[in-house]
Amino acid sequence: MRLAVVEDNPELAQLLTQGLKREGYDSDLMTTAAEARAALASTRYALLILDLGLPDADGLSILREIRERKDPLPVLVLTARGGLHDRVSGLRSGADDYLVKPFALEELAARLEALLRRPGQLLGRALQVANLVFDTESRQAFIDDRPQTLSAREVAVLELLMRRKDRVVSKKLVEDQIFGVSGEIASNAVEVYVHRLRKQLSENGAKVQIHTIRGVGYLISEEKAA
Amino acid sequence: MISFKSIFSRIIFLHVIAVVITAIFMPLVLYWFVKSAADDLLRQAMRDQADLVAHYLAMQGNGEWTLELPPGLADMYSQAYGRYLYAVLDSGGRVLFSSLKDRAPIFTGDMRPGNFALLETRRGNAAISGVSIAKKIGDQTVWIQVGEDLTHRDVIIDDIVADFFKRVGWITLPILLFLLAIDIVIFRRALRPLLKASQSAKEITPQRADIRLSTESIPGEILPLVEAVNQALDRLEKGFRVQREFTADAAHELRTPLTILRSRLDTLVDRNAAKALHKDIDGMARILTQLLDIAELETFSLDPSEEADLHAICAEIAEFTAPLALGQGKSIALSGTDKPVWVRGNSEMLSRAVRNLVENAINYSGAGSTVEIAVSEEGVIQVFDEGPGIAPDDRELIFRRFWRRDRRRKGGAGLGLSIVQRIAEAHAASIKVENRPTGGANFALSFAEAR
Secondary structure, rough: OOEEEEEOOOOHHHHHHHHHHHOOOEEEEEEEEHHHHHHHOOOOOOOEEEEEOOOOOHHHHHHHHHHHHHOOOEEEEEEEOOOHHHHHHHHHHHOOEEEOOOOOOOHHHHHHHHHHHHOOOOOOOEEEEEOEEEEEOOOOOEEEEOOOOOOOOHHHHHHHHOOOOOOOOHHHHHHHHHOOOOOOOOHHHHHHHHHHHHHHHHOOOEEEEEEOOOEEEEEEOOOOOO | OOOOOOHHHHHHHHHHHHHHHHHHHHHHHHHHHHHHHHHHHHHHHHHHHHHHHHHHEEEEOOOOOOEEOOHHHHOOOOOOOOOOOOOEEEEOOEEEEEEEOOOOOOOOOOOOOOOEEEEEEOOOOEEEEEEEEEEEEOEEEEEEEEEHEEEEEOHHHHHHHHHHHHHHHHHHHHHHHHHHHHHHHHHHHHHHHHHHHHHHOOOOOOOOOOOOOOOOOOOOOOOOHHHHHHHHHHHHHHHHHHHHHHHHHHHHHHHHHHHHHHHEEEEOHHHHHHHHHHHHHHHHHHHHHHHHHHHHOOOOOOOOOOEEHHHHHHHHHHHHHHHHHHHHHOOOEEEEOOOOEEEOOOHHHHHHHHHHHHHHHHHOOOOOOOEEEEOOOOEEEEEOOOOOOHHHOOOOOHHHHOOOOOOOOOOOOOOOOHHHHHHHOOOEEEEEEOOOOOOOOOEEEEOOOOO
8 A cells, every 4th residue: 555645854755664664554755846756657556645835836736637637546644734714725735634733643543544545446355443353344353352142223323433543523413323313213223222232341351442422422442550 | 282083173163253253354454444434524624624714814014913704604614503613823822813712722732743633532522523723814813713512413424434333234144154054055065075085985895896086176275185085995906906816826726636636536446545545635725615605796786686596595505515414424304484585695696505504514523413404485595414513602703714623633624614703793693693592503594685
């Protein structure tokens, strides 16, 4: 899996490629917009990491060019401009996601994973939180490699949570995804499934926690060492 | 001199004075002209009569004077008619002839200085006006006096003079008042562009320094002032911009090195040291973000057509801040209505305000506590925490930039609440802080226009 990295600061560029290497990605580095255009024209990359502040052009212009030729290449924008207008124009120009500097490599890795796991992408069939693993293909959950018996709806809820590890999944999203728009559901249906999931996971030694954010939704994370 | 604040009242005041003076003097001057014209006519008529009388005056060989008036003329001077009078005096002042019974002169006194004078006198009830002219007949000089009793005048020219004030004088005043009214309208119209210019001047703030006074239809006399003000505004705006851009640029430029620093930490072997340093970088990054927020807020003004859903904003911030709270062993909760609450506002800015309130609440409460965000249908967002609360004396101070109760405390520069307050101001919302009866603080952001 080869990524394209466009970043003009040599130090940060080097650290980025090293960090990506540790995460298991090979990457090609370009430091100017001209280099980036040339490389993108000749090579097919799995993803583009694009810094907006380039010496010879605005990174957004590269992004627009990519989208104008209907290239579905996933683009993650790095920006030092956290301003409202910059972010809005970045997403409007066709960025799939953006990170505002300073970001943690961990965060970058998580975003890459999410972008590359999108439909049509091959990477990441397994989701993992601590010793809990979920295979998205067979739709089977494992705790320390022991397969777990869960109902179809419990599996669906668990998959939603694990896809957004350490991020909140709103209750509304769970309801819409599991029950669809037309389904009549009891107001506490999601709570019931989450409750059952929690019980099952803790009884089988999973080192994860499903937090309830009252009024908002749920979040799965690694269990904190007490 | 009375001093007027308003140029308009000054103009009107001077104008009224001018109108009053004109209203008094113009009729007087006109009256004087008309009267002197009438007098000239009278004098000419009298002189003609005196010449006529002189025509019939003759000196006999014995040195006796004779005056043989034809009957028509004699009738005119008769006592019965009583309107015209004549008298002839010799150079010694002795009366030679007179139409009066008592052979008296019409005008007494010395009239020798000139050979002609217009004179006036009174006889009983009669007001006599006439002339005295010197005539040389043979080698003798005589004075011929002719007078007319003006009490019974029916000459048209005299009526005009007598009625002048009644007929003409009173027309002047309405005309002048009408002129005054027209002038008031003209002045008002001339000053209107100035009022418009001052309206736009009222809207100029550091956030809206791009406004300039319109020079359109400004009177030429005031145009230099308006243009000078606009040029001064240009210089001020430039100053503001330079300062803002500096803040924004400085914050941007610091972000890349901070990212490098953070990435380097990931290569450290000592994970505990790395963790502590990560926390420091997060704190610095937060201050940078806040500085950028402030720089952006300096130029922010609300688009009146924008609407924001307070419920959606709070839900989004609860989701966004939950991992941070959970990471510190704290929790977030959202309560209140679960329906959209629309207010006039900018979602991004309002999100920042709520985010700052929630992050503050998380930072100031202990492990195991919950920060609660509540949205009401009336357009109020409340953020409750279980921290130490805010001392009554500090309730104003906390909104000042860079103010902190405890400067030794880590993790903040004291910018968050000043950002919240500025955003609230831009939305005409009020921000209040109270302590909860159960302990902890309650920040309430109230919007006037929930719909």
